[in-house]
Amino acid sequence: xxxxxxxxxxxxxxxxxxxxxxxxxxREFRASDGAAVxxxxxxxxxxxxxxDDDRSLAAFGERNPGLFLLAxxxxxxxxxxLGGWDGRRGWLYHVAVRADQRRRGLARRLVHIIEQRLxxxxxxxxxxxxxxxxxxxxxxxxxxxxxxxxxxxxxxVL
Numbered sequence: 001x002x003x004x005x006x007x008x009x010x011x012x013x014x015x016x017x018x019x020x021x022x023x024x025x026x027r028e029f030r031a032s033d034g035a036a037v038x039x040x041x042x043x044x045x046x047x048x049x050x051x052d053d054d055r056s057l058a059a060f061g062e063r064n065p066g067l068f069l070l071a072x073x074x075x076x077x078x079x080x081x082l083g084g085w086d087g088r089r090g091w092l093y094h095v096a097v098r099a100d101q102r103r104r105g106l107a108r109r110l111v112h113i114i115e116q117r118l119x120x121x122x123x124x125x126x127x128x129x130x131x132x133x134x135x136x137x138x139x140x141x142x143x144x145x146x147x148x149x150x151x152x153x154x155x156x157v158l
Contacts (some may be wrong), residue, residue, distance in 0.1 A: 023104060024078055029068035031058040036068070040077045044096035048083065050157055060084065066117050069110050071101075079106045083126075085116035090118040090126040095137075108144060129153055 027056065029037070034054035042048060051060075060082065061068040067083030078101045082093040097107045118126060128146070130137045138148070 008093060024071045024073045024101070026069055026071050026110065028066065029057065029061045029070055029082075031061070034058070035078055037080060040080060040098070041094060041096060044098070046094055046096055067114055069113060071097075071106055071110060073101070075100075079110055080109070081110035081114055083118060085118055085123055089124040091117075092126055092128040095128075107140065111144060124130055 008013040013041075031054065034057050037057065038048055038052060041052070050056075057068075064082075064084050067085065069081050069083075070077060071079035075098075077098065079097040081095045084093065092111065095107050095111060115126065126146075127149075128141065130141065142148070
């Protein structure tokens, strides 16, 4: 692609249309979704951390067009999945599904969409972080072809 503007235009076009999965619509994150997404994450057990504020989420979506997905049904937000691509590795963050929608393939569908879009960009590998005490998440990722790495995460709040 020649420019970031072209990429943003493509993302806007994709955001106007949504893919259907049964009775669940999948669409891209919009800047106005921040508060609802954070409330959903809290309800899902995801700790809100630096970088989950409105400005940061909007910037993440802009930098990663087509990779920040929300699934909505008649009850509202049903699932989220964030994909990131730094040109070297892909990353998955905040894959969460509302309790009444779990075990129906929704997380797998969102992850598959993001993996396919990362593949199309030339991404050779996807990384993600799972908290040590989240056995259910580890089972999900292993069932979807991911292997546990032997690395340790370090962090520093700036």
